[in-house]
Amino acid sequence: MSFLQIDHVTKYFPNPSGPGQVCIFRDATIKIEKGEFVTCIGHSGCGKSTLLNIIAGLETPTEGGVILNGREASGPGLDRMVVFQNFALMPWMTVFENIALAVRSAYPDWTNEQVAAHVHKYIALVGLKGAENKRPAALSGGMKQRVGLARAFSIEPKVLLLDEPFAQIDALTRGVIQEELIQMWNSSRNTVFMVTHDVDEAILLSDRILLMTNGPEARIAETVHVSIARPRSRETIIEHPHYYKIRNHIIHFLVRHAKHEPGDRATPESSPKGTPVVVNFDEETIVAR
Amino acid sequence: MESMNRTMVPEVTGTVSTDPSMRRSLQQLLKQWSVSSWQRATAWRRNRETRPARGGGMAAQSQGNPWYIAGFVLVVFLLSWHFFTLRSSFDQRGLTDEQLQMMEFNGDIVSGTDGTYVWNPEKEKVKGIPGPLAVLEKAREELSEAFVKKGTNDHGIAYLVLYTVSRFAGGFLAASVIAIMLGVILGLNKVLFRAANPFIQIMKPISPLAWMPLLLYTVKDPKWTAVLVVFMAAIWPTLATTAFGVSSLRKEYLHVAAIVQLSWFERLFKVILPGAAPTIVNGLRISFGSALVAVVPAEMLLGELGVGYLSWIEWNNLDIAGVIFAILVVGVVGVILDAGFNKLAGFVTYQE
Numbered sequence: 001m002s003f004l005q006i007d008h009v010t011k012y013f014p015n016p017s018g019p020g021q022v023c024i025f026r027d028a029t030i031k032i033e034k035g036e037f038v039t040c041i042g043h044s045g046c047g048k049s050t051l052l053n054i055i056a057g058l059e060t061p062t063e064g065g066v067i068l069n070g071r072e073a074s075g076p077g078l079d080r081m082v083v084f085q086n087f088a089l090m091p092w093m094t095v096f097e098n099i100a101l102a103v104r105s106a107y108p109d110w111t112n113e114q115v116a117a118h119v120h121k122y123i124a125l126v127g128l129k130g131a132e133n134k135r136p137a138a139l140s141g142g143m144k145q146r147v148g149l150a151r152a153f154s155i156e157p158k159v160l161l162l163d164e165p166f167a168q169i170d171a172l173t174r175g176v177i178q179e180e181l182i183q184m185w186n187s188s189r190n191t192v193f194m195v196t197h198d199v200d201e202a203i204l205l206s207d208r209i210l211l212m213t214n215g216p217e218a219r220i221a222e223t224v225h226v227s228i229a230r231p232r233s234r235e236t237i238i239e240h241p242h243y244y245k246i247r248n249h250i251i252h253f254l255v256r257h258a259k260h261e262p263g264d265r266a267t268p269e270s271s272p273k274g275t276p277v278v279v280n281f282d283e284e285t286i287v288a289r
Numbered sequence: 290m291e292s293m294n295r296t297m298v299p300e301v302t303g304t305v306s307t308d309p310s311m312r313r314s315l316q317q318l319l320k321q322w323s324v325s326s327w328q329r330a331t332a333w334r335r336n337r338e339t340r341p342a343r344g345g346g347m348a349a350q351s352q353g354n355p356w357y358i359a360g361f362v363l364v365v366f367l368l369s370w371h372f373f374t375l376r377s378s379f380d381q382r383g384l385t386d387e388q389l390q391m392m393e394f395n396g397d398i399v400s401g402t403d404g405t406y407v408w409n410p411e412k413e414k415v416k417g418i419p420g421p422l423a424v425l426e427k428a429r430e431e432l433s434e435a436f437v438k439k440g441t442n443d444h445g446i447a448y449l450v451l452y453t454v455s456r457f458a459g460g461f462l463a464a465s466v467i468a469i470m471l472g473v474i475l476g477l478n479k480v481l482f483r484a485a486n487p488f489i490q491i492m493k494p495i496s497p498l499a500w501m502p503l504l505l506y507t508v509k510d511p512k513w514t515a516v517l518v519v520f521m522a523a524i525w526p527t528l529a530t531t532a533f534g535v536s537s538l539r540k541e542y543l544h545v546a547a548i549v550q551l552s553w554f555e556r557l558f559k560v561i562l563p564g565a566a567p568t569i570v571n572g573l574r575i576s577f578g579s580a581l582v583a584v585v586p587a588e589m590l591l592g593e594l595g596v597g598y599l600s601w602i603e604w605n606n607l608d609i610a611g612v613i614f615a616i617l618v619v620g621v622v623g624v625i626l627d628a629g630f631n632k633l634a635g636f637v638t639y640q641e
Contacts, residue, residue: 057547057548058544058548076548077550078548078549082544082545082548084545088542088544090545090560090564091640092566092639093563101545101549101551101559102549106549135640137639137640
């Protein structure tokens with residue numbers, strides 16, 4: 001049994017333009033091992049953020065469920081912390097208070113000094129020393145998301161859920177924060193589920209990349225193993241022989257195969273029952289394209 | 290603007306009071322202002338000609354001290370008020386002794402110590418609008434006995450202000466607390482919000498004074514009726530905006546609160562109320578204004594001691610200077626309360 005298991009999750013939304021319901025995605029089954037970094041890529045509207053919210057317990061699946069560490073995880077909890085695309089920092093609280101709010105809840109029996117020390121440790125970890133008493137409005141996008149990451153890591157969750165965490169950050173800062181995320185993750189080794197649009201980001205950070213077809217009725221079509229050894233850095237990763245193979249494979253998928261007509265499977269030749277195709281360049285189990 | 294100014298300068302300075310030092314300083318002030326406004330206007334025109342596409346001209350135009358302009362307007366207003374309400378002193382030339390005796394008998398004039406006649410000052414009070422000096426005299430008189438209670442219905446102005454402010458504060462605070470509590474409940478529950486919304490929409494435009502007879506009949510006590518009128522004036526705007534502010538609170542804040550498992554109480558006081566605070570404060574500001582407007586007529590109609598009552602009682606006394614003084618007191622009380630409110634509002638608002 002895997003550490004985190006998303007088991008046959010299907011989600012319907014009320015149809016915004018008429019009666020009935022629309023199926024966002026169907027039968028999503030994902031197994032994530034402890035300490036694994038899994039990323040989900042897909043076009044807008046394929047329901048990947050909804051999937052993440054279902055894992056977080058912020059939304060309920062229409063069918064199926066989420067099993068964490070052998071138990072069903074329903075409803076939000078401190079064991080699954082989300083890093084939000086738009087940071088979700090309380091603008092009326094300082095950086096310190098934003099993180100302390102989470103830390104106090106995670107460790108209710110700590111004294112104020114313990115909480116403060118813990119918060120300061122994580123503020124230092126993301127390089128925001130000196131900005132403790134600033135409010136989010138006084139921070140740049142990159143700094144805001146550093147606070148978001150510090151808040152998420154500070155409560156040491158079993159699963160870290162990253163919802164397009166770098167989408168609203170400028171490209172140069174994005175790279176820097178991605179490497180900071182790698183370093184933090186290296187020392188904590190949380191299980192991570194990330195949702196993104198950015199192929200390079202996914203390759204740099206993840207162990208496995210799930211490719212989703214377009215919605216409605218989206219599904220997870222492929223699992224791509226990122227067969228590049230860690231530690232990785234932005235500079236060296238592009239020289240790895242598999243880098244462009246993986247990158248091209250994903251982009252081909254997103255451009256060509258993500259589209260599908262109703263009743264038509266994205267990769268019909270290899271997934272008769274809807275189980276995702278596994279792509280691993282190490283084991284040369286490459287689908288002919 | 291400056292052309293109007295130039296025509297006005299000689300006229301105004303020529304008629305200013307007899308105190309030469311005051312006249313000089315006023316002349317200086319006006320001259321300074323007219324010159325600087327001339328410079329501003331020409332500079333602005335120049336800027337506009339040379340740099341038509343840039344907005345730099347606007348900055349040049351908005352330079353200068355607004356207090357000079359406000360002071361100038363005030364002086365012009367007071368002077369015109371003074372001169373429009375000025376009445377020539379009584380001139381007994383050309384009148385026979387019989388006529389004078391008749392006028393004295395009627396109370397139009399009184400004889401002074403030296404045998405000459407002047408207008409009867411008591412009757413002057415109700416002839417036309419009193420001038421600023423009469424109002425000033427009335428204000429001086431009222432303020433000198435601000436803390437004196439002469440009888441059950443004749444309390445000093447300080448007491449009247451205190452009564453009005455406490456009545457206002459009671460109604461406003463009670464309305465705010467209840468409106469915010471209900472607003473949060475409605476804001477968090479979309480179905481309840483929709484169910485309650487038609488009622489709020491109907492209640493909101495009803496003038497709080499329309500409630501007064503019913504309230505008076507129900508509570509049978511004018512004291513509480515006045516507070517309840519303020520309450521009715523203050524509750525609806527706050528209720529509606531609080532519900533709106535809470536319901537439009539960004540979902541992520543509630544998501545974070547849910548993930549870190551805040552208790553119901555913490556969620557309310559650490560996330561929902563601070564998050565909706567700017568919107569709530571806007572509602573409170575609208576409520577504040579309408580409550581302040583409602584308290585004066587409520588006092589008038591109910592005969593409860595207060596600044597609104599003062600205005601009405603002075604009207605009953607046919608003391609128009611007193612009415613004007615009462616109006617000014619209402620304005621000053623409003624400004625002070627509003628400033629206090631803004632100070633308070635500054636603490637709870639935040640920048641996104």
